[in-house]
Amino acid sequence: MRVMVMIKATKNSEAGVMPSQELLAEMGRFNETLVNAGVLLAGEGLHPSRRGKRVRFSGGSKDVIDGPFAAREGLVAGFWLWKVASMDEALAWVKRCPEPMPGEAAEIEIRPVFEDDDFGSELTPELRAQEERLRAEVEKRHPS
Numbered sequence: 001m002r003v004m005v006m007i008k009a010t011k012n013s014e015a016g017v018m019p020s021q022e023l024l025a026e027m028g029r030f031n032e033t034l035v036n037a038g039v040l041l042a043g044e045g046l047h048p049s050r051r052g053k054r055v056r057f058s059g060g061s062k063d064v065i066d067g068p069f070a071a072r073e074g075l076v077a078g079f080w081l082w083k084v085a086s087m088d089e090a091l092a093w094v095k096r097c098p099e100p101m102p103g104e105a106a107e108i109e110i111r112p113v114f115e116d117d118d119f120g121s122e123l124t125p126e127l128r129a130q131e132e133r134l135r136a137e138v139e140k141r142h143p144s
Contacts, residue, residue: 002041002113003082003090009075010104014048014068026098034082039093043080077101087112 019027034040046052050068069075078100084090090110100106116123116131123131 001084001086001115003084003087004111004113005043005080005082005090005094006076006109006111007045007078007100008107008109009049009077010101010106012101012104013077014050014075016048016050019045020102023098023100023102027100030096030098033096034080034093039082039084041081041083043078045078046076049075081113 031040031043034043048068052067052069054065054067054069056063056065082090082093084093087110094108094110097108100108116128
């Protein structure tokens with residue numbers, strides 16, 4: 001299964017406080033462990049929400065909202081995409097993670113990524129073929 005692992009934003013991450021060299025080194029070692037275990041598919045840190053935009057869809061209109069965004073608890077400061085055998089395995093990996101926001105209370109959220117079979121009969125053979133074709137095209141354009 002694939003999981004999205006989200007490091008939640010904090011006051012410091014939203015203020016643009018950069019991680020220390022020590023934390024970058026710790027995270028680098030952790031990421032290397034994930035790569036060597038075949039778990040890591042992708043992962044990045046994100047700029048503060050003041051550099052972002054949101055698009056709100058409602059009744060056919062699309063409204064652009066410039067950052068920064070309120071409700072810091074719902075914001076994401078970074079993410080990983082992992083391939084694991086179970087949610088328990090993902091949780092075990094997160095428990096090995098260095099503290100992502102030293103000096104602040106930090107949260108990491110783990111959520112399963114939908115797989116094709118999760119959509120049942122709504123994902124028709126034609127739609128499934130389209131998904132497979134698109135994934136192959138992405139891999140061709142951006143080989144891993």
